[in-house]
Amino acid sequence: MGLCQSLWMSVVLCAGVGCGLMATAAEQLEAPDPASVWAGRQGKIQPVPVRQVRLEGGFWGPKLQIYRERTIPHSWQYMGHNLRSLRKAAGVPTVGPFNGTWDEANLHKFIETIAHSLGIFPDPALEQKVDEIVDLLARAQRPNGYAHVYIINEGKPEWDPEFLDGSHDGYVLGHLIEAAIEYHANTGKRALLDIACKAADEAYDHFLGPRGVPGFCGHAELEMALVELARVTGRARYVELAKAWVEWRGRGVVKPFGDTPRSYFQDHVPLRQQRVLDGHAVRSTFFATGVADLALATGDADYRLAANRFWDSVTLRRMTITGSTGPRQEHEAFGEDFDLPNHGYYESCAACGLMDFAQRMFLLEGGSDTGDVLERVLYNAVLHGISLDGTNSYYQNPLSDTNRARYNSWVCCPPNLSRTLFQVGRYAYASGGREAYVNLYVNGTAQLPMEGATVGLKVETKYPWDGRVSFRVLAEEPARFALNLRWPGWCESATLSINGTPVRPLRRSDRGFVRLEREWRANDEIVFLMDMPVQRVEAHPRIQGCVGKVALQRGPVVYGFEGVDNDGRAAIELPEHPVFRVEARDDLLGGIQVITGQDAEQRAYVAIPFYALANRAKSVQEVWVAQRDWKPGETWWEGRLYRNAGERKATAVAPSPTEKDAR
Ligand SMILES: [Zn+2]
Known part of the structure; x- marks a missing residue:
């Protein structure tokens, strides 16, 4: 028995549960498998469904309106080749260019975007358009369930073992599954979920059935989708397949094309020996998310340890x-x-x-560092990826640039950005047992499922422009639970009051939250006031491009300098003792707050949020800038990647640095 075959046997044997489950997905949805791998998650932290969070007004309300009114209508024009391919596979005579291997996933990501939007903004006409696509997908699907339309149209073999690294079979199916789950959740319609389950069953039979062959797709994505499908349907077999795909990596099962390194598709080292997350950034982050999902679904300590190793390697050493x-x-x-x-x-x-990985790590570990990363990515890298008018996007997001074309066309990123941004409500809240968690501060309302009751919260805030957040409890009857408010890593001082009475001292829990447990009554009001000064941030001295430089950050928003605001300059020099002013500019870039001051040459400068850079004329941009007579702090990093430069004043009286700084 060769390595591959014995691995396959061990996966099948250890997976066990659910192999014989052949009931339809419809039956499973109504009567979830009591032996489901997810049964052990009862009472533990769960995300709150997107449709149970209303983002209205504030920072996100207008943005979601833009994504609904501009981004979705704009995106249809890029679906032409996908829809032609689909019609062809469905037997409708069609001519014209068709989609390739990977870009079929764009259609699925777009359907998922619409599904989230429908959950927030019902729209029967838009729903009808998706229903027509679902009908085509059903007709295009092969009788055995295989659904990758490109392969169907080309008459190629399913899961071609000669092309597993590049065919994107699993990537496309993963996005189909995620679209199906969300379309069902938000419209109640089953047809797309049935297609996805049939396709996932075909994948299971192909890899883990009696004549199964080891293998996995070179672009991770299916793993996390399968775990989610198992959660929704109660069918453990989908977790078995996700496990197999993770376990087969790093064992030479898949042939690489050309001289592509095996790390490109996470096949360079077996999971338990993999110390850091490396290789292709997108593929490996999706892979890490799938590993974290498996840790959540199975409780397996090896998956949890691996997910934590990957998390640390990215967030402590490999993230801007x-x-x-x-x-x-x-x-x-x-x-x-x-x-x-x-x-x-x-x-x-x-x-x-990385946002998804952060959310899974929160569900797994419950620490506020995950919310800190999630917030950093959301308000900076992700928001920068999409233009302010919602109709353009950047493939690349450098911190120093000239606004050159950065593949800002319709590739993989646009529908990924839109499906991610519609889920801000899901990322914001979680609950489990009698604990409710607020990870992001967003204006609107949320219904949080708690043990024995659903508790509503009405949130009023201008965050991230202002650190004041007020919560009003919406509950028909008094309910005892703990409200956990993330104390952001950037926030050095905060106050909080309940019904006007200050809570003193205000404690930050070991996990980084303000934990407020009591019997809450309707209209109880909590006001959380986070001091939000402009901070100069310095980077770990081993990041060469940032040595001797500082960046400006206020709350979670990182700022940058753009030539168009600063007489063509972006690489400004701050004076030795900079004084910052914060100004609301409703007329600028969709309404932002700018930071103004004078540089070392006493010339006025304007800094704008990083996410708003590169939305105007071609212009230079910089995030990290010099400061006159600035001496970077080389000690007391304690594993951190970025820190408030002003912090060193406070540590000046601390004991001499020791081995803690060796890291
Ligand atoms: Zn992309």
Whole structure:
């Protein structure tokens, strides 16, 4: 028995549960498998469904309106080749260019975007358009369930073992599954979910059935989708397949094309031996998310340990201040630790992936560092990826640039950005047992499922422009639970009151939250006031491009300098003792707050949020800038990648640095 075959046997044997489940997905949805791998998650932290959060007014309300009114209508024009391919596969005579291997996933990501939008903004005409696509998908699907339309149209073999690294079979199916789950959740319609389950069953039979062959897709994505499908349907077999795809990696099962390194598709080292997240930034981040999902679904300590190793390697050593990863254009890869050039590659999809990875790590570990990263990525890298009018996007998100064309056309990123941004409500809240968690501060309302009751919260805030957040409890009857408010890593002082009475001292829990447990009554009001000064941030001294430089950050928003605001200059020099003014500019770039001051030559400057850079004329841009007579702090990093430069004043009286700084 060869390695591959024995691995296959071990996966099948250890997976066990659910192999014989052949009931339809419809039956499973109504009567979830009591042996479901997800049963053990009862009472643990769960995300709150998108449709149970209303983002109205504030920062996000207008943005969601833009994505609904501009982004979705604009996106249809890029679906032509996908729809032609689909019609052809469905037997409708069609001519014209068709989609290739991977871009079929764009249609699925777009359907998922619409599904989220329908959950927030019902729109029967838009729903009808999707229903017509679902009908075509059903007709295009092969009788055995295989659904990758490109392969069907080309008459190629399913899961071609000669092309697993490049065919994107699993990537496309993963996005189909995610679209189906969300379309069902938001419209109640089953047809697309049935297509997805049938396709996932075909994949299971292909790889883990009696004549199964080991293999996995070179672009991770299916793993996390399968775990979610298992959660929704109660069918454990989908987790078995996700496990197999993770376990087969790093064992030489898949042939690489050309001289592509195996790290490109996470096949360079078996999971338990993999120390860091490397290779293709998007693929590996999706892979890490799938590993974290498996840890959540199975409780397996090896998956949890691996997910934590990957999390630390990315967030402590391989992430820009804006939350981007993957600086190298060659193979779109991570670099070595601290290899974070300001003019790096930094694909938008990698940022979207990191948000999902952060959310899974929160569900797994419950620490506020995950929300800190999620917030950093969202307000900076992800928002920068999409233009302010919602109709353009950047593939790359460098921190130093000239607004050159950065593949800002319709590739993989646009529908990934839109599906991610419609889920801000899901990222904001979580609950489990009698604990409610607020990870992002967003204006609107949320219905949080709690043990024995659903508790509503009405949130009023101008965050991220203002650190004041007020919560009003919406509950028909008094309910005892703990409200956990994330104390952001950037926030050094805060106050809080309940019904006008200050809570003193205000404690930050071990996990980084303000935990407020009591019997809450309707209309109880909590006011959380986070001090939000302009901060100068310095980077770990091993990040070469940032040595001796500082960046400006206020709240979670990282700022940048753009030539168009500063007489053609972006690489300004701050004076030795900079004084910052914050100004609301409703007329500028969709309504932002700018930071103004005088540089070392006493010339006025304007800094704008990083996410709003490159939305005007061609112009130079910089995030990290010099400061006159600035001496970078080389000690007391304690594993951190970025810190408030002003913090060193406070540590000046601390004991002499020791081995803590050796890291
Ligand atoms: Zn992309």
